[in-house]
Amino acid sequence: MAEVLVLVEHFEGTPKKVTLELLTLARSLGEPSAVYVGAGYDTAKAALAEYGAQKVYIAADADLDNYIIAPKAEVLAQIVGSASPAAVLIPSSPEGKEIAARLAVKLDSGVVTDAVGVGDGFVCDQSIFGGGYTVKSQVSKGTPIITVRPNSTPPEPAPATPSEEQVSVSLSDAAKKAKVLERVSEKKGGRPELTEAEIVVSGGRGLGAAEHFALIEKFADSLGAAVGASRAATDAGWYPHQNQVGQTGKTVSPQLYIAVGISGAIQHRAGMQTSKTIVAINKDPEAPIFELVDFGVVGDLFEVVPQVTEQIEARKG
Amino acid sequence: MNIVVCVKQVPDTYEEKKLSDADKTLDRESVEGVMNELDEYAVEEALRLKEAHGGEVTILTMGPEKAVETIRKALSMGADSAVHVVDPALHGSDALATSYALAKALGTIEHDLVILGVESTDARMSVIPAMLAERTGAAQLSFARKVEVDGSTVKIERQTDTGYDVVEAQTPAIVSVVEKINEPRYPSFKGIMAAKKKPLTTLTLADAGIEASNVGLSGSGTSVAEFAARPPKQAGTIVKDEGDGGVKLAEFLASQKII
Numbered sequence: 135m136a137e138v139l140v141l142v143e144h145f146e147g148t149p150k151k152v153t154l155e156l157l158t159l160a161r162s163l164g165e166p167s168a169v170y171v172g173a174g175y176d177t178a179k180a181a182l183a184e185y186g187a188q189k190v191y192i193a194a195d196a197d198l199d200n201y202i203i204a205p206k207a208e209v210l211a212q213i214v215g216s217a218s219p220a221a222v223l224i225p226s227s228p229e230g231k232e233i234a235a236r237l238a239v240k241l242d243s244g245v246v247t248d249a250v251g252v253g254d255g256f257v258c259d260q261s262i263f264g265g266g267y268t269v270k271s272q273v274s275k276g277t278p279i280i281t282v283r284p285n286s287t288p289p290e291p292a293p294a295t296p297s298e299e300q301v302s303v304s305l306s307d308a309a310k311k312a313k314v315l316e317r318v319s320e321k322k323g324g325r326p327e328l329t330e331a332e333i334v335v336s337g338g339r340g341l342g343a344a345e346h347f348a349l350i351e352k353f354a355d356s357l358g359a360a361v362g363a364s365r366a367a368t369d370a371g372w373y374p375h376q377n378q379v380g381q382t383g384k385t386v387s388p389q390l391y392i393a394v395g396i397s398g399a400i401q402h403r404a405g406m407q408t409s410k411t412i413v414a415i416n417k418d419p420e421a422p423i424f425e426l427v428d429f430g431v432v433g434d435l436f437e438v439v440p441q442v443t444e445q446i447e448a449r450k451g
Numbered sequence: 452m453n454i455v456v457c458v459k460q461v462p463d464t465y466e467e468k469k470l471s472d473a474d475k476t477l478d479r480e481s482v483e484g485v486m487n488e489l490d491e492y493a494v495e496e497a498l499r500l501k502e503a504h505g506g507e508v509t510i511l512t513m514g515p516e517k518a519v520e521t522i523r524k525a526l527s528m529g530a531d532s533a534v535h536v537v538d539p540a541l542h543g544s545d546a547l548a549t550s551y552a553l554a555k556a557l558g559t560i561e562h563d564l565v566i567l568g569v570e571s572t573d574a575r576m577s578v579i580p581a582m583l584a585e586r587t588g589a590a591q592l593s594f595a596r597k598v599e600v601d602g603s604t605v606k607i608e609r610q611t612d613t614g615y616d617v618v619e620a621q622t623p624a625i626v627s628v629v630e631k632i633n634e635p636r637y638p639s640f641k642g643i644m645a646a647k648k649k650p651l652t653t654l655t656l657a658d659a660g661i662e663a664s665n666v667g668l669s670g671s672g673t674s675v676a677e678f679a680a681r682p683p684k685q686a687g688t689i690v691k692d693e694g695d696g697g698v699k700l701a702e703f704l705a706s707q708k709i710i
Contacts, residue, residue: 202609202618203581203591227612228569228577228594235578238547239585244672245546247576257676263468263573267678275547275672311590312620315606320614327612333709357710368631375596375631376610381464381572382488382630390709400464411707412687413700424689429703433692441697446710449701 136220137189138164141210141233142182143225147174149181151330152225154289156282157185159252161292164220167191168296169213171206172199186292191217193301197310203229204309207236209301214241214277221256221273226281227329234281243276250286250387250408264381264404284330285387320374323351328360328377333390336362336379336406337372340395340416340435344372349439350394356446362386362406364396380405395435398423415439452506452600452622454497455560456530457553457567457579460484460514460521464572474668475675476543477573479515486521489568491528491635492628497566498529499633500600507531509560513541513552519651526646527638533649534560538656543668546574550582552666555659557587563622564605569594569629580627590620593627 138160143150153168160166167189168182175192182190193209210222210233222237224230226248238245251259256278260269273279328334335357337350347361354361363373365380379386381404391409396402398414398421406412407426414423419432431438462468462482469478486494497508510525510533512518522533536556544552557565565587570577584591592598595607596615605624609616638646656663664670690699704710 202616203593204584207585229611231577232581232591232593235546235550235576235581236585236591238578238672239550239582242547242672245578246673247578261681262575265681266468267470267680269470269678270676271673272676273672274674308588312592312618312624314616314618316617317611318614318617329612375629376612376614378630381575385575390704390707404464411709413703415696415700419689419691424687426684426687427689428687429700430687430689431692431696431700432689433696437694438692438696438700441695442700442704443697445698445701446704449705449710 136164137167137217139210139213139217139219139222140166140168141206141222141224141230142168142170142178143227143230144174144178147177149178150225151289152284154181154185155284155287156223156225157182157187158289159282159287160223161186163252163256167217167219169210171209183296184291184293185289186294187296188294190296190298191301192298193303195303197305198303200314201310202312202314203232204236204312205305206233207240208305208309209303210237211240212303213301219277221278221280224279224281226283231281234279238279241276241279243279244273245279246271246273247281249280249282252280252282256280261408264400265407283387325354326358326360328362328379328384329386331360331388333357333359334362334379334386334388335359335392335394336364336396337367337394338364338396339366341367341372347373349436353439353443356443364402393423394439396423397421398426452500452504452564453562454500454506454564454566455509455511455557455562456490456493456497456525457511457565458490458494458521458525459487459512459571460518461487461571461573468573470678474543475678484517484520486524487568487571489570489572489628489630492630492632493566493568494525494528494530495633495635496598496628500598504600509534509562511553511556511560512536513549513556522651523646524638526649527642528636529642531649533651534654535651536654536659540656540663540667543671544666545671545673546576546578546582547672548666548670550579550586552659552661553579554583554586555661556654557583559654559659565589565625567627569627580625584625587623587625589623589625592618592620592624595626595628596632598626598628598632
């Protein structure tokens with residue numbers, strides 16, 4: 135079977151869930167090979183084997199982490215050049231999409247981003263225009279480069295014993311132009327990442343003030359959910375911009391999306407419409423968000439949210 | 452510091468976007484076109500850098516005739532001149548083809564920096580800035596939420612999922628900006644009048660040295676096989692809170708085996 139490369143997205147060696155999803159997906163398309171770039175492979179090793187990587191390419195040169203995007207594209211291009219894989223799968227994160235972009239130019243290959251499924255012949259399913267259309271598209275030139283959205287394939291283990299190949303990298307000067315001087319974390323708490331989370335609880339204008347996001351956080355924590363925010367809330371400075379869900383923010387597709395105090399303007403819907411189950415709490419029965427919901431509560435969020443949080447905590451026993 | 456701002460005209464967010472049955476591309480004719488919102492931040496950032504460091508701001512747009520409306524808006528905000536790459540052969544170009552054509556057009560404009568929005572609100576691929584950096588050899592400074600220029604050194608705060616990275620490069624550089632970077636200005640009446648007299652250069656494929664075989668539907672690296680409008684969602688259950696809204700919601704979550 136043909137080799138399918140999967141770029142491992144990891145945080146200090148711990149593969150992100152989307153990596154395990156991509157390995158699972160790659161198994162249905164060919165023989166998955168993981169490409170691990172950066173330090174920390176020893177931490178990642180067991181998970182990559184458990185999810186069926188037949189081979190792992192490891193590029194651990196220290197310089198790789200000191201520059202953004204271009205080095206990873208260069209490593210991938212080098213491996214594609216020697217291995218001639220059937221396709222390259224990359225997580226559809228902001229970084230993943232940019233790596234795919236540079237790789238596409240290097241290989242003069244087409245690139246499909248934001249796939250929610252990949253089938254025979256590497257035909258990709260996409261959900262575009264804020265979920266208004268489903269599209270089947272494919273790469274028609276070069277090696278298919280496909281970025282796949284998190285939560286597209288349930289990760290399933292299939293233990294393997296991958297062979298390992300160290301990739302020696304000599305970065306070009308072109309790959310060393312954008313130097314990272316400092317990495318700053320503003321992350322609060324141990325919540326899951328927005329685009330990877332199974333459940334997202336988002337707050338909007340109805341919260342009225344930054345301090346009321348504590349209610350959303352508590353509700354989210356009772357469900358082990360990530361916290362999102364509408365544009366109204368991030369514009370007002372109530373919650374960080376990187377948590378914004380919508381057309382000019384993140385697109386999420388969790389199992390459950392709960393919109394609290396969010397009217398559901400098209401700007402917001404474009405970022406969450408493809409969520410599997412949608413719940414809304416809003417005091418305005420005419421709010422457009424109710425057109426999308428599986429379950430909606432018309433009421434005061436300051437009453438409903440504490441009550442549901444308490445109910446969930448109580449059920450945990 | 453001479454700056455090119457790449458600007459795209461996109462369908463207004465509040466209009467329904469449609470794919471055409473004939474060639475499976477976005478129908479741009481029947482909808483109101485507006486400047487891609489994220490590019491407004493790019494124009495504003497360029498104008499601020501010009502105000503601080505001098506130089507010229509040139510708008511670069513690839514798109515059909517009507518995209519000139521968006522070019523005029525950027526000029527009325529305060530950009531100095533514009534280049535419009537317009538040719539029927541460009542219709543249907545995907546990201547790979549578009550980045551090729553834009554890189555060719557950039558070659559005709561003297562510049563130190565290119566600034567653009569991180570993505571367009573229609574395609575939302577977020578790949579053009581990185582592709583332009585790869586094609587032109589300029590440094591890639593993408594997802595900037597803050598830009599500082601000191602001589603030929605450009606430093607940005609690159610927004611990440613968990614915070615930000617401080618990234619530095621020498622010009623020439625391609626800078627893509629996120630929404631929170633600034634507050635774009637509205638064109639003044641004076642600006643709107645002045646825009647009508649600003650130089651606007653139109654480039655065809657031949658003018659920009661773009662090979663026709665590398666653009667358009669046939670020159671693209673991807674193709675759309677089929678598409679379907681998403682069926683409307685079935686109406687859900689909506690309850691009015693009578694003091695037990697939270698309880699009912701918990702019951703729903705339990706029925707879905709979420710809790």
